[in-house]
Amino acid sequence: MDSNDRKNHRKILELLEQHYAGAVSALNFTNPFEQLIATMLSAQCTDRQVNKVTAGLFQEYPGPREMAALTPEELGQKIHSCGFYRTKSKNIIQTCKILMQQYGGRVPDNMESLTSLPGVGRKTANVVLSNSFGKDAIAVDTHVFRVSNRLGLADADNVRDTEKQLMENIPKKKWSRAHHWLIYHGRRVCKARKPDCENCFLQSLCKYRRNQEEK
DNA sequence: AACTCGGGGCA
């Protein structure tokens, strides 16, 4: 990590911000409970599908008390379009019951408690911690992992190292937005299978692109 | 590491 790397990181972040400044995440919730449930729903389905479901869902069931009273069949019907609905409804209802029984109806604000909830893994926990509780954390999903590695914002073979390196390489002020930029870039341009390097505004700064050209 | 869960959107 030398001054050239830092300069490169800074340029990449500037361009990401410039390019995606207007892009707003549909999965951004100030309310920790809403953030938790929306993120649990978002596993392997598009943000649009989640967004379609959540508005009405939170209107009708604003907290764990109300949501815990649903049967898996009832909730499954409501979240059907998000996929994996049987697993998700079962986990969400059980999580709501635990929130009521063990956490006074509130969402815990630490990693250990969050990941002990059924259906809540490290990524979901970090989204809640950083987004709704203002904790120092960056959630790393498949897009963030892949894109940050390709760009050289991280060089890691596991999620925890990516988290650490991103927190080192990105100014804290930009963490939550950078998380969104990387995901957005991963969906539109830096795709897993066929990255569209020819049309990428970061190609001159990208480590992956350089490596490809050397081949 | 390799499964399973899954309906919906999109080329």
Added chain:
DNA sequence: TGCCCAGAGTT
């Protein structure tokens, strides 16, 4: 029609 999606849990 086939492929893939803001993951997590089990084997």
